[in-house]
Amino acid sequence: MSNMNKHEQQPAPAGATQAPADYFTGVAWVKPLVAAGHPTDCVVSEVTFEPGARNNWHSHPHGQVLVVTAGTGYYQQQGQPMQLLRQGEAVSIAPGVVHWHGATPEGRFTHTAINPSASQGMVEWLQAVTEEEYQSYQA
Amino acid sequence: MSNMNKHEQQPAPAGATQAPADYFTGVAWVKPLVAAGHPTDCVVSEVTFEPGARNNWHSHPHGQVLVVTAGTGYYQQQGQPMQLLRQGEAVSIAPGVVHWHGATPEGRFTHTAINPSASQGMVEWLQAVTEEEYQSYQA
Numbered sequence: 001m002s003n004m005n006k007h008e009q010q011p012a013p014a015g016a017t018q019a020p021a022d023y024f025t026g027v028a029w030v031k032p033l034v035a036a037g038h039p040t041d042c043v044v045s046e047v048t049f050e051p052g053a054r055n056n057w058h059s060h061p062h063g064q065v066l067v068v069t070a071g072t073g074y075y076q077q078q079g080q081p082m083q084l085l086r087q088g089e090a091v092s093i094a095p096g097v098v099h100w101h102g103a104t105p106e107g108r109f110t111h112t113a114i115n116p117s118a119s120q121g122m123v124e125w126l127q128a129v130t131e132e133e134y135q136s137y138q139a
Numbered sequence: 140m141s142n143m144n145k146h147e148q149q150p151a152p153a154g155a156t157q158a159p160a161d162y163f164t165g166v167a168w169v170k171p172l173v174a175a176g177h178p179t180d181c182v183v184s185e186v187t188f189e190p191g192a193r194n195n196w197h198s199h200p201h202g203q204v205l206v207v208t209a210g211t212g213y214y215q216q217q218g219q220p221m222q223l224l225r226q227g228e229a230v231s232i233a234p235g236v237v238h239w240h241g242a243t244p245e246g247r248f249t250h251t252a253i254n255p256s257a258s259q260g261m262v263e264w265l266q267a268v269t270e271e272e273y274q275s276y277q278a
Binding site: 014015031033034038039040041042044046062063064065067069088089090092093094095112114116117 | 251
């Protein structure tokens with residue numbers, strides 16, 4: 001993807017490591033903000049997607065909240081159209097809802113990811129988002 | 140406070156309303172991101188403190204996570220020194236821990252506030268942070 005290549009030289013966000021290729025298409029970065037084991041039982045991370053990058057379809061047994069901190073990205077819930085997520089917006093994802101999120105082809109996208117009741121399970125990964133699925137956005 | 144007056148003309152952040160004067164000193168703004176009643180049971184807000192503003196001493200029955208999204212602010216846990224919170228940093232506050240947070244005198248401070256298990260209680264407000272307490276920061 002030419003847009004991904006064009007941006008590949010950007011440095012990793014401070015404190016972040018690359019997200020596992022098994023569950024992501026393209027390059028994404030995860031910076032831990034609150035690790036497992038804290039008394040709130042929330043695991044909180046900052047996730048940055050390079051242009052074109054996204055995670056696999058997945059669900060969270062206790063749901064998840066995303067808060068966009070930079071850029072504009074995509075969010076799609078299974079069976080529904082892709083939607084844009086803009087800086088300052090949040091999405092509350094109910095337990096068990098299959099979905100994915102990631103950058104547009106045009107720019108980096110960063111969100112805070114909040115996982116409640118994390119000690120009881122965080123995520124169930126499914127298949128990758130195909131190019132056809134990824135390119136189905138209609139404004 | 141001259142610094143507060145100097146900045147009072149800044150517009151409110153989009154989508155925010157002023158935080159209740161009963162529990163805040165100075166001007167702060169609260170923008171709801173995830174309201175009560177969502178299936179994650181997390182209530183998430185963006186809170187912006189004008190220079191010099193802070194909330195009262197308080198605690199959360201189920202704890203709270205703060206993620207700094209803009210500026211540098213103060214955080215103090217009862218019985219401990221004030222500490223600086225910088226953009227990109229987070230603090231995980233255990234249930235029942237008495238604390239306060241707010242802006243420095245020098246600039247606006249914005250954090251995301253994450254309240255887990257919100258349906259079971261969010262906050263217990265205590266007394267205001269005095270000027271003497273607020274001015275006790277030592278770098």
